[in-house]
Amino acid sequence: MSSDGLRPNSDGVLVLAATPIGDPRDAAPRLASELAGADLVAAEDTRRLRRLLDELGVTPSGSVLSYHEHNERARTPELLWRLREGARIVLVTDAGMPSVSDPGYRLANACVEAGIRVTCVPGPSAVLMALAVSGLPTDRFCFEGFLPRKAGERARRLSGLVAEQRTMVFFEAPHRLAEMLTAMAEAFGDDRVAAVCRELTKTYEEVRRDGLAALAEWAVEGARGEITVVVSGAPAVTASVEDVLPAIQQRVAAGERLKTVCAEVADETGLSKKALYDAAITGR
Numbered sequence: 001m002s003s004d005g006l007r008p009n010s011d012g013v014l015v016l017a018a019t020p021i022g023d024p025r026d027a028a029p030r031l032a033s034e035l036a037g038a039d040l041v042a043a044e045d046t047r048r049l050r051r052l053l054d055e056l057g058v059t060p061s062g063s064v065l066s067y068h069e070h071n072e073r074a075r076t077p078e079l080l081w082r083l084r085e086g087a088r089i090v091l092v093t094d095a096g097m098p099s100v101s102d103p104g105y106r107l108a109n110a111c112v113e114a115g116i117r118v119t120c121v122p123g124p125s126a127v128l129m130a131l132a133v134s135g136l137p138t139d140r141f142c143f144e145g146f147l148p149r150k151a152g153e154r155a156r157r158l159s160g161l162v163a164e165q166r167t168m169v170f171f172e173a174p175h176r177l178a179e180m181l182t183a184m185a186e187a188f189g190d191d192r193v194a195a196v197c198r199e200l201t202k203t204y205e206e207v208r209r210d211g212l213a214a215l216a217e218w219a220v221e222g223a224r225g226e227i228t229v230v231v232s233g234a235p236a237v238t239a240s241v242e243d244v245l246p247a248i249q250q251r252v253a254a255g256e257r258l259k260t261v262c263a264e265v266a267d268e269t270g271l272s273k274k275a276l277y278d279a280a281i282t283g284r
Contacts, residue, residue: 012083014111018123021095022201024055028123032056038090042067072103083116101145130228134195141167158187165233172227181216193232199225239269241279
């Protein structure tokens with residue numbers, strides 16, 4: 001049974017289908033067949049979908065419905081009902097994978113709650129492509145999406161990422177790029193290396209790599225197109241037991257449990273929890 005008490009229908013399927021981020025030749029071969037055979041195609045922009053269908057030479061056999069940030073709350077119950085009735089619904093956004101900074105999360109989450117199968121057509125991703133071409137470490141990374149538009153909220157979000165050691169990937173609108181990079185330089189330092197990737201897979205694709213301050217200065221002249229920014233993580237900080245002992249003692253004196261404090265500091269620094277605990281007990 002689902003969380004709302006209704007019996008899940010195992011026949012309905014939601015297909016989150018990735019669409020090209022630029023070059024239509026990047027479309028997965030399966031995308032055309034899914035669009036052609038779906039009972040319903042839910043699209044962020046039906047006009048863009050029509051262009052994509054023309055490029056792929058596809059005529060959908062089912063119906064087409066708009067599903068975007070302004071109507072997804074109202075239309076999710078309708079689509080969920082269709083899925084419970086056994087429909088195969090393909091969800092596409094303007095570019096890339098639905099639900100990743102695009103509509104789709106609300107419906108996917110509702111399907112999971114209702115016990116309805118969710119699958120996807122893998123394909124182009126601005127996040128992964130920008131990460132791959134940035135030249136920055138790819139072994140560990142995090143996706144932060146769009147930063148807040150208001151300066152104060154943006155600064156608070158960036159302050160929480162100052163110590164982030166993973167490579168960070170962001171989206172940004174071209175008219176806010178210079179402001180964003182300037183705020184990053186203030187938070188992370190002028191020389192923190194980053195890459196601005198724009199118009200990926202398109203005719204005027206460009207990847208510019210430099211320190212944040214230099215990139216902010218370049219962006220003042222104006223950058224066009226779809227923007228993905230990749231920023232190197234903070235350098236690892238090596239600390240000794242002696243370095244962190246005063247802070248541990250201060251927290252314990254303020255009323256925190258020694259074991260809890262030592263465990264948290266060990267997680268943050270990589271130091272031995274036992275070594276920290278012993279040093280705090282002996283005072284050296």
